[in-house]
Structure formats: C-alpha cells, structure tokens
Amino acid sequence: WSSPWSGAVVWQACACDDACQNIVLGGYNSYLYLSSDYGNSFAVDASSASVSYTSVAMSSDGSYILAGTLNGFVYKKYNGVWTPLIAWKWWTAVACSGTGQYMAASVSGDVLYYSSDYGTSWSNSAHTTGWSSLAYSTSGQYLIAGVRGGKVFASSAYGASIAFLTGSSGLIWESVAISSSGQNMVALSNTGLVHCSANYGSTWTTPVTFGVSSGTIASDATGQYLLAATDSSYIYLSTDYGTTWSID
Numbered sequence: 001w002s003s004p005w006s007g008a009v010v011w012q013a014c015a016c017d018d019a020c021q022n023i024v025l026g027g028y029n030s031y032l033y034l035s036s037d038y039g040n041s042f043a044v045d046a047s048s049a050s051v052s053y054t055s056v057a058m059s060s061d062g063s064y065i066l067a068g069t070l071n072g073f074v075y076k077k078y079n080g081v082w083t084p085l086i087a088w089k090w091w092t093a094v095a096c097s098g099t100g101q102y103m104a105a106s107v108s109g110d111v112l113y114y115s116s117d118y119g120t121s122w123s124n125s126a127h128t129t130g131w132s133s134l135a136y137s138t139s140g141q142y143l144i145a146g147v148r149g150g151k152v153f154a155s156s157a158y159g160a161s162i163a164f165l166t167g168s169s170g171l172i173w174e175s176v177a178i179s180s181s182g183q184n185m186v187a188l189s190n191t192g193l194v195h196c197s198a199n200y201g202s203t204w205t206t207p208v209t210f211g212v213s214s215g216t217i218a219s220d221a222t223g224q225y226l227l228a229a230t231d232s233s234y235i236y237l238s239t240d241y242g243t244t245w246s247i248d
Contacts, residue, residue: 001235001248009033015058018098018221028177048082049075051113057096057103060138064100064118068093074105076102076119085119095134095143098180102140104159104174106131112145115161125162127153135178138221142182142200146173152187154201165201169193177219177226184223188215192230196242198223208245210236221242 009027015024023035025042030128032048035041052070059065062230065077068091073084078100093106111124112131115192130148138141145153145162154170172190179185188193192210197203209211215230226238228245235248 011196012052012054015056017062018060022058022159024056024058024065024067026056026067028052030165032056032065043175043221047080048077049073053207054091055093055134055137057094059096059099059100064096066103066119067096067103070104074113074119076103078118080240083119084127085115086113086122087247092132093134093145096134097136097140098138099140102143102158104134104136104143104145108132108148112153112159112162114138114143114155114156122180123160125159127162129153132173133176135176137178137182138180142178144176144178144184144185144187144201146176146187148172152176152201152204154185156182156200165204168195168201168204169206175216176215178221179219180221181223184219184241185221186219186226187216188228193243194228194245197215198241200202205242207243210234210245 009030011027013026024034025241031050032045034045055068060164065134067075068243074086075079090108092108096103105113115122122211132148141157142158151164153164173187175188179184185197192212212230212232217228228236236245237248238245
C-alpha cells in the first residue's frame with residue numbers, strides 16, 4: 001500500500017472506473033477531487049459544487065460520475081458538465097450501472113430512487129426504510145441495497161420491484177457490493193458480520209465476523225476477490241468469494 005496524496009478533507013466516499021485509472025473522491029464541505037492516473041495524483045474539480053458529499057459512483061469507463069450530498073442534490077457529471085438531478089434530501093448512497101444508464105440514489109428514512117435513462121427521469125420504490133448502501137451489477141439488472149436495522153434488499157429488474165432478501169439477517173448493513181454479473185453479493189454489518197450470496201441473493205452464508213464496528217466492503221468483477229476496511233484500522237482480504245479472510 002502507498003499514500004501518494006493526502007488532502008485536508010474528511011473523506012466520505014470514493015469510486016473508480018473498471019480499470020481504476022479514473023478515481024473520484026468526495027468529502028465534507030469540499031469540492032470533489034479527481035485522478036486520471038490511477039491515484040498517483042489528484043486535482044480539485046472546481047466545476048463541482050463545494051458541499052458535503054456522502055457517496056459517489058462511476059460508470060465502467062469513467063464517463064459518468066454520480067454524487068450524493070448531505071441535505072442537497074444528487075449530481076451527475078457527463079462530458080465535463082455537472083447537472084443537479086434530485087434536490088434537498090439526505091442522500092446516503094448512490095450507484096450506477098456500467099454504462100451509466102441505470103442509476104439509483106437512497107435517502108435515510110425515505111424511499112429509494114432509480115432511473116433507467118441516465119438520470120433524466122426517476123421513479124421510487126414502495127419501501128420507506130433506512131437505506132445505507134447501494135451497488136449495481138454491470139448491466140444494471142441487479143441492484144443490492146443495505147439498510148440500517150433491517151434485511152438486505154435486492155432488485156432483479158433494474159431497480160424496480162426491490163424487495164428484502166429472506167435469507168438475510170435483520171442488522172445494520174453498512175456496506176454492500178456485487179459482482180459484475182450480479183450472481184455474487186456481499187454485505188457488511190456494523191458489527192463486522194460478513195454476509196455472502198453466490199446465487200443472486202437467494203441464500204446467504206456467514207463465513208466470518210470481524211468483531212469490529214462499521215466499515216466498507218468492495219468486490220472485483222468476478223466476486224472472487226473482496227476487500228473490507230473496518231474501524232479497527234485493519235484491511236481484510238478474501239480471494240475465495242468471501243469464504244476465508246486474512247488481514248492485509
């Protein structure tokens with residue numbers, strides 16, 4: 001691991017394209033920061049709003065960026081231009097598909113919003129709950145959503161008809177991730193419990209509990225390689241779809 005750059009910002013969100021060449025960082029009371037050289041250097045995106053960002057997402061080729069804010073807009077960047085999409089809510093998470101066509105944004109204690117036309121128009125779910133985290137498969141067909149104090153939710157209809165997964169436990173799910181195909185899903189709770197599914201969320205296993213509070217989890221395109229960062233200052237890695245983990 002290396003730390004080639006450090007900004008004086010309380011960072012809250014990070015996203016990258018499939019190649020990890022283009023990276024976006026978001027934090028409190030700041031502009032967004034961008035890197036186009038695999039994170040070796042970052043520059044402030046002065047065209048972005050200087051607000052508190054809670055979440056960011058990026059399309060596979062980096063052409064679309066989606067950003068959620070604290071008591072503000074969801075913003076979209078395309079062709080170098082930022083556009084406000086939905087206004088004045090406490091946005092907890094955003095996600096987009098590989099092309100950027102399918103987008104989702106969640107609100108704490110409110111509904112989940114989703115779009116199938118690059119953010120031009122939006123629909124909302126019938127569920128009102130404490131949404132905390134979102135992740136799309138590459139095609140956008142599968143969407144996984146974590147909630148605070150409930151089960152893991154998922155949609156196999158591009159964000160529509162989202163419903164809780166019966167095999168998941170009712171916990172505070174801080175972070176979720178999904179493989180490119182949508183077959184492999186993983187969720188991390190605030191107690192360090194890792195929940196894994198290898199069949200589109202039909203059944204779940206609990207291979208490990210880190211025993212620490214809070215954190216975030218990420219997956220590669222296949223779902224085989226997983227990374228979890230926790231409040232314990234440790235980073236955990238799995239190379240076998242979440243079956244076993246080691247401290248990096």
